[in-house]
Amino acid sequence: MRMKSKSIRHRASIAKSALTIAVTTAFLIQVAYSVIICNYEKFDLYDAWYQKKTDDFCVFKDVFLPNEVRYADFMASSLDYKKVAFTNSKFPFVPPSLYRNFDDIRELYVRRCSIDTLRITRLIEKMYAGNNQITSIVVDGNGSNNLKELYLESNLIYDIANITNLPNLEVLVLENNPRIGDVDFAFFSRMGNLWKLDLENTGMRKITNSLKLNLNELLRLDLSNNELTYVNIQLFQTFPKLQHLWLNGNNIYFMEMEPVRSVVPDIRSIVIDDNYWGCQHLSMVSKYLLDNGVIIRSKECKSRSVNKVCCSDNTESIDNRYIIEMNIKSESKLHEGIKSLEKENLVLRQIVDGMRTQLHNFMQNYTVMIKDERTSGEVQADNLASTEEESSEDFAYDDSSELERFSDQDSVELDVITEEASSEEEQSTEENLIESESEQSSEATE
Secondary structure, three states: OHHHHHHHHHHHHHHHHHHHHHHHHHHHHHHHOOEEEOEEEEEEEEOOOOOEEEEEEEEEEOOEOOOOOOOOEEEOOOOOOOEEEEEOOEOOOOOHHHHHHOOOOOEEEOOOOOOOEEEEOOOOOEEEOOOOOOOEEEEOOOHHHOOOEEEOOOOOOOOOHHHOOOOOOOEEEOOOOOOOOOOEHHHHOOOOOOOEEEOOOOOOOOOEOOOOOOOOOOOEEEOOOOOOOEEEHHHHOOOOOOOEEEOOOOOOOEEEOOOHHHHOOOOOEEEOOOOOOEHHHHHHHHHHHHHOOOEEEOOOOOOOEEOOEEOEOOOOOOHHHHHHHHHHHHHHHHHHHHHHHHHHHHHHHHHHHHHHHHHHHHHHHHHHHHHHHHHHHHHHHHHHHHHHHHHHHHHHHHHHHHHHHHHHHHHHHHHHHHHHHHHHHHHHHHHHHHHHHHHHHHHHHO
8 A cells, every 4th residue: 555655646746747847838938939019108217317207118017037038029019119118027138039129229228127137239329227137248249339328227247348338428327336346437438428427336445547538528426335535636637527526425534625626627516425524624625615616515414513514523533544644645745756856856967967068069169160260360361461462463453454445545535526526617617608608699689
């Protein structure tokens, strides 16, 4: 009886397992080959300014795809929809059939979908993929040429190399990705159109900026809720149009703000509350910012505060830190200044030595030139004297010949004038004789 019962139980378990496998396979096949159709409707979301907007989207609802299922057909009554959204859905990644069927998609909303791998195609301009489990991001071919807004808040991202080569990106939100860690602003050097960068709660411990070119369009920079302890306003000099800076929720106890207006001339507000401020240093920082027209955004503080920003009266543990920091920086600046002066002194010595060599060569050349001029002057004087003697003799000879030539010409001209005068006299005499004869003949006739 026991053997029969064991056999019956074994057969029952086998039958149950086979039934389970068959049902699961049927379900997977049904899901894998199912066609999912979206509804064309109004959809609400928030834009880059955190303002609510409503737009027409093709919305997929209640889409659940297990990890084993890699494909499903996503379709719509018309496949020319450019904006697609998923709500109350879960899948490991966006199925390729969506990009294949909606080949002109421009905006994709896949928030809270448990995605671990995100793919960005070449035509997408706005991607909303926050509150997922994304660790890997793939950008297709020339996908970077069109993407303008990328929202990746609250994910598991640790490597941003694939999203820093986006030249047309204007908005990048990476908040609540604490695995990213320290970020050099040079990573975003190709994003010349970037005006909003959100790095809140990304595990940043220090600010690093090795940018060689400015991010000329950056207006809003959020570095709040990180682990920063020291801030120097000079680190933001490559953001000439920066208007709003968030530094709240860090561990900042020391800040160098001078000269804020020459570094970031358009700055309007800096959020500095919820840090480890010493009241003495905070009073200096806040006064300087307010005197320069910078708004200190803060919340009400029930304890010790300066301009509504909480601070501590424990000067031994807090205020002394920035004093030590200032002394350390002053000493390092002094050493740097000494090294700089030593370099300048070495350069000046080299210049002076070069000038001395040039002056020595000049004096030698000048001495040789003077000697040559003296020798050539004596020779020229002798030549000049002999030349003057020869020229005087030539001049005397020329004068005599000229006088003889002029006297000969005068005699010739005088003879010509004399002959002309005698001929005129003879002519006038003949005319007188003729007149007298004519008068005599006329008298005789009378």
